[in-house]
Amino acid sequence: MSRQPTKTRIAETADTLFYQRGYAQTSLADIAQEIEISRGNFYYHFKSKDEILGAVLKNRHAKTVAMLETFQAENDTAAGRISAFVHILTSNQANIMQFGCPVGTICGELGKLAHPARAEASEIFSLLSEWLAEQFAALGYVATADDLAMHLLARSQGIATLAQAFQDPEFVAKEVAVLERWLTNPTL
Amino acid sequence: MSRQPTKTRIAETADTLFYQRGYAQTSLADIAQEIEISRGNFYYHFKSKDEILGAVLKNRHAKTVAMLETFQAENDTAAGRISAFVHILTSNQANIMQFGCPVGTICGELGKLAHPARAEASEIFSLLSEWLAEQFAALGYVATADDLAMHLLARSQGIATLAQAFQDPEFVAKEVAVLERWLTNPTL
DNA sequence: GTCTATATGGGGATAGAC
DNA sequence: GTCTATCCCCATATAGAC
Numbered sequence: 001m002s003r004q005p006t007k008t009r010i011a012e013t014a015d016t017l018f019y020q021r022g023y024a025q026t027s028l029a030d031i032a033q034e035i036e037i038s039r040g041n042f043y044y045h046f047k048s049k050d051e052i053l054g055a056v057l058k059n060r061h062a063k064t065v066a067m068l069e070t071f072q073a074e075n076d077t078a079a080g081r082i083s084a085f086v087h088i089l090t091s092n093q094a095n096i097m098q099f100g101c102p103v104g105t106i107c108g109e110l111g112k113l114a115h116p117a118r119a120e121a122s123e124i125f126s127l128l129s130e131w132l133a134e135q136f137a138a139l140g141y142v143a144t145a146d147d148l149a150m151h152l153l154a155r156s157q158g159i160a161t162l163a164q165a166f167q168d169p170e171f172v173a174k175e176v177a178v179l180e181r182w183l184t185n186p187t188l
Numbered sequence: 189m190s191r192q193p194t195k196t197r198i199a200e201t202a203d204t205l206f207y208q209r210g211y212a213q214t215s216l217a218d219i220a221q222e223i224e225i226s227r228g229n230f231y232y233h234f235k236s237k238d239e240i241l242g243a244v245l246k247n248r249h250a251k252t253v254a255m256l257e258t259f260q261a262e263n264d265t266a267a268g269r270i271s272a273f274v275h276i277l278t279s280n281q282a283n284i285m286q287f288g289c290p291v292g293t294i295c296g297e298l299g300k301l302a303h304p305a306r307a308e309a310s311e312i313f314s315l316l317s318e319w320l321a322e323q324f325a326a327l328g329y330v331a332t333a334d335d336l337a338m339h340l341l342a343r344s345q346g347i348a349t350l351a352q353a354f355q356d357p358e359f360v361a362k363e364v365a366v367l368e369r370w371l372t373n374p375t376l
Numbered sequence: 377g378t379c380t381a382t383a384t385g386g387g388g389a390t391a392g393a394c
Numbered sequence: 395g396t397c398t399a400t401c402c403c404c405a406t407a408t409a410g411a412c
Contacts, residue, residue: 006377022300025212027405041378043407100296107353108288108296112210122353150350150359151366158346162338165295165310171338178339178376188366194395215387228390229396237388 007045009035011055018056019095019102022109028052050117057120060102064124068131078138079183082152085132086179089159089172097167101160103128129153141186148186155179195233197223199243206244207283207290210297216240238305245308248290252312256319266326267371270340273320274367277347277360285355289348291316317341329374336374343367 004012013034017026028049032039046052071084089096099105103124110118132149141148159175162168192200201222205214216237220227234240259272277284287293291312298306320337329336347363350356 020300022212022297024210025301028407029405037377038379039406040380040408044377047407049406099300104349104353105296105300108293108349109210111352112208112287112293113213125350125353147362151363154346154350154363155343156346157349158342158344161292161296161345161349162313162342164299165292165313174335174376175339175342181376188362188369216389217387225395226397227388228398231389232395235389 006035006037006041010037010042010045010052011059014052015056015059018053018106020099023053023106024109024113053117054120057106057117057124060106061120061124061127064103064127068127078135082132082135082139082183083180085128086152086156086176086183089156089163089176093163093169093172096160097163097169097172100164101157104157104160125153136186139186144188147188151188152179152186194223194225194229198225198230198233198240199247202240203244203247206241206294208287211241211294212297212301241305242308245294245305245312248294249308249312249315252291252315256315266323270320270323270327270371271368273316274340274344274364274371277344277351277364281351281357281360284348285351285357285360288352289345292345292348313341324374327374332376335376339376340367340374 010031013031014026017030017034021030028042029039031052032042046055071081075081075084095102103121107118107121107125109115110121129146129149132152133145136148137145155175156179159172159179163172198219201219202214205218205222209218216230217227219240220230234243259269263269263272283290291309295306295309295313297303298309317334317337320340321333324336325333343363344367347360347367351360
């Protein structure tokens with residue numbers, strides 16, 4: 001783990017802390033302490049904190065692509081693939097209840113600040129939306145695939161938001177079940 | 189407008205700026221500049237920034253109660269009341285696309301920071317959820333009223349999150365239409 | 377590549393004059 | 395009630411030794 005190059009360790013730790021505390025609320029000192037480097041060392045690897053954010057977003061993008069490829073590989077049917085997506089809410093429940101959705105929360109934060117990296121963050125949502133649309137199209141919902149994808153994405157986001165606000169695992173379980181039922185006959 | 193007492197003006201301006209920029213990212217200097225008082229004057233009216241946050245959350249709570257009472261007064265049927273709630277997404281669309289939902293985003297921010305005022309923020313969600321549950325019960329969905337309420341709240345939140353991320357008014361319009369259709373026969 | 381030391385600015389908060 | 399002046403801490407970022 002700690003045999004990785006420093007630049008990588010910075011980006012990975014920043015990823016975690018940005019998720020848990022938010023971008024603005026995470027100081028370089030926090031990251032430096034976590035991986036036991038000096039604050040000065042930072043600027044050998046990155047020009048600025050914003051550049052670290054860029055690297056983090058690039059990482060999350062790549063990890064999202066990889067995740068979708070795994071869903072693709074591990075499920076024979078489009079229905080199974082969509083279901084795998086929905087079940088992120090279950091498998092990642094503990095984190096979501098504490099810190100919200102990693103994509104949704106960074107988009108919200110960067111959006112409020114009108115941060116230049118805003119668009120890169122939303123791109124990850126686009127990635128998910130487009131992949132979901134492909135699955136719905138494969139299921140036969142060709143005409144409404146895009147809308148169904150956005151609809152499901154929105155519902156997942158809403159569940160994540162309320163999960164964090166109410167800290168209620170039962171709510172998540174119920175809503176995932178509702179989504180599963182909806183998936184048997186997805187309509188708008 | 190500016191004839192209000194300073195303490196009130198601080199709380200109202202803080203409310204706006206906390207919404208637009210986030211709590212942590214709004215400095216007391218920002219607020220002071222907006223209403224043209226000195227930074228020092230602050231501490232005559234509030235002991236700390238956190239105390240201002242407390243006042244803001246109390247205000248939002250009260251405004252939410254008032255809003256629900258208006259919905260109640262202006263609509264004869266439970267269906268109409270729920271519909272009024274849904275249409276916040278339309279009437280407040282411009283703000284939501286820029287800054288997200290005022291309740292959802294503060295809950296998210298305070299949640300990440302494990303801030304003491306977390307619970308007060310979630311309370312506003314509870315307010316909405318309980319009111320919606322009453323409406324669903326009045327519609328005849330007594331057994332599932334609570335779940336329907338949380339479900340609708342989650343869907344609204346999801347729409348707000350994606351509206352901010354994608355900046356797409358059409359998406360909001362489509363999803364509001366979908367919600368309206370769902371309301372004619374709300375199921376889980 | 378990594379460190380220490382430091383520059384510079386901004387944050388919340390306090391003291392005390394008016 | 396409001397102001398100015400100031401304290402202290404922590405933030406990002408830089409300079410330069412090792």
